[in-house]
Amino acid sequence: xxxxxxxxxxxxxxxxxxxxxxxxxxxxxxxxxxxxxxxxxxxxxxxxxxxxxxxxxxxxxxxxxxxxxxxxxxxxxxxxxxxxxxxxxxxxxxxxxxxxxxxxxxxxxxxxxxxxxxxxxxxxxxxxxxxxxxxxxxxxxxxxxxxxxxxxxxxxxxxxxxxxxxxxxxxxxxxxxxxxxxxxxxxxxxxxxxxxxxxxxxxxxxxxxxxxxxxxxxxxxxxxxxxxxxxxxxxxxxxxxxxxxxxxxxxxxxxxxxxxxxxxxxxxxxxxxxxxxxxxxxxxxxxxxxxxxxxxxxxxxxxxxxxxxxxxxxxxxxxxxxxxxxxxxxxxxxxxxxxxxxxxxxxxxxxxxxxxxxxxxxxxxxxxxxxxxxxxxxxxxxxxxxxxxxx
Numbered sequence: 001x002x003x004x005x006x007x008x009x010x011x012x013x014x015x016x017x018x019x020x021x022x023x024x025x026x027x028x029x030x031x032x033x034x035x036x037x038x039x040x041x042x043x044x045x046x047x048x049x050x051x052x053x054x055x056x057x058x059x060x061x062x063x064x065x066x067x068x069x070x071x072x073x074x075x076x077x078x079x080x081x082x083x084x085x086x087x088x089x090x091x092x093x094x095x096x097x098x099x100x101x102x103x104x105x106x107x108x109x110x111x112x113x114x115x116x117x118x119x120x121x122x123x124x125x126x127x128x129x130x131x132x133x134x135x136x137x138x139x140x141x142x143x144x145x146x147x148x149x150x151x152x153x154x155x156x157x158x159x160x161x162x163x164x165x166x167x168x169x170x171x172x173x174x175x176x177x178x179x180x181x182x183x184x185x186x187x188x189x190x191x192x193x194x195x196x197x198x199x200x201x202x203x204x205x206x207x208x209x210x211x212x213x214x215x216x217x218x219x220x221x222x223x224x225x226x227x228x229x230x231x232x233x234x235x236x237x238x239x240x241x242x243x244x245x246x247x248x249x250x251x252x253x254x255x256x257x258x259x260x261x262x263x264x265x266x267x268x269x270x271x272x273x274x275x276x277x278x279x280x281x282x283x284x285x286x287x288x289x290x291x292x293x294x295x296x297x298x299x300x301x302x303x304x305x306x307x308x309x310x311x312x313x314x315x316x317x318x319x320x321x322x323x324x325x326x327x328x329x330x331x332x333x334x335x336x337x338x339x340x341x342x343x344x345x346x347x348x349x350x351x352x353x354x355x356x357x358x359x360x361x362x363x364x365x366x367x368x369x370x371x372x373x374x375x376x377x378x379x380x381x382x383x384x385x386x387x388x389x390x391x
Contacts, residue, residue, distance in 0.1 A: 068103055070105050073089070073109065074131070074132040074133075075089050075133045076133060077133070077260075078110045080110070082257075083259060093108060095310060096303060100300055116237075117138055118138055122142070122183075125290075130289050131286065132286070133284065134284065134285060135282065135284040137150035137151070145175070145179055145368075148220075149176060150219075150220070150282055150283050151197075151282045152352065152353070154353065170372045173187075181290065185289070185290055188287065188288055189308040189311070190285050191311065192316040193282050194323055195257050195280055195323070197279040197282075199252050199254045200252065201274055202245060202270055203252070205252070208229045208344055208348060217236055217241060217254060218231075218233060222254065222279075222352070236249065241255050242264050257322075257323050258273075258327045259319065259322040261326065262327075267333025267334055267335040
């Protein structure tokens with residue numbers, strides 16, 4: 001069901017909203033200087049500003065500054081055995097409390113406790129939850145560009161700094177905020193989750209044509225490619241993949257990292273681990289109710305944005321040791337690795353990219369992402385490829 005549009009939302013700031021809190025910073029300066037206040041001018045100006053604020057808005061400002069904000073966080077992947085998700089969520093909660101001096105207290109709700117994964121975006125917009133760690137793929141029905149902000153198979157997102165460049169300096173951050181604003185949702189940050197698309201399977205797969213007749217959990221363009229090869233797509237929540245394979249609802253699945261698969265004990269029901277991942281990092285996100293964000297004073301808005309940004313670094317780092325341990329556990333459990341041949345990967349990569357750029361003209365936001373990713377793909381090739389002078 002589409003989200004309800006919130007009419008006349010506040011204008012966006014860094015994370016998608018502005019505060020209505022008026023500034024009480026003195027603006028007069030000492031005679032003869034544009035940038036320096038002397039003591040007499042400062043005290044005189046401060047007294048005028050203070051009296052005006054008291055008359056016009058000081059109670060509201062004080063209420064915003066002194067209020068303790070108790071926020072509900074719906075994490076879509078905590079509590080299901082993914083160590084990096086559990087640890088990064090707790091570090092985020094602790095950091096927000098410390099940075100805010102105790103003025104923001106966050107309570108985490110594990111996967112599906114407060115909102116189901118498909119309800120999360122709308123639930124944050126309507127205030128059922130104040131915050132969420134989720135993925136834009138899950139609200140592609142409401143915000144179509146979300147699917148491509150999440151992942152395009154084989155797009156060369158192989159490290160954090162490359163996507164940071166795309167996000168900060170090529171327009172993705174602004175596009176994200178604008179797409180979410182009509183739904184009363186603020187985008188706080190993207191996060192590099194770990195690899196998505198290193199699949200588990202009950203059958204050996206030596207080439208993509210081997211997916212013919214298999215029931216597979218997959219999303220987006222990758223699902224389209226598997227259907228092109230004869231698979232049928234079955235949609236189940238990530239936390240239910242084990243049961244779905246055990247009961248033969250699924251034959252194979254793309255969902256999470258080695259850490260996730262090991263935590264879910266997938267080696268008990270699947271013998272094969274299909275590599276490499278078609279998405280080296282999938283992009284997840286931290287979102288917040290826009291109205292709540294706008295009501296916060298500017299310093300607390302910055303706390304929320306900055307703490308979320310640090311969370312991105314932490315979860316990216318945590319996936320390294322947890323995935324190392326996850327791969328070991330999968331092997332010890334009897335799972336075998338199958339490496340897809342290079343020619344098969346090249347064929348799939350070309351098909352998926354052509355499918356992506358073929359979407360041009362269907363949605364202005366998708367058109368913008370196609371433009372940005374096309375430029376970024378060339379930049380990646382020029383920088384990370386053989387480092388020679390252009391000729």
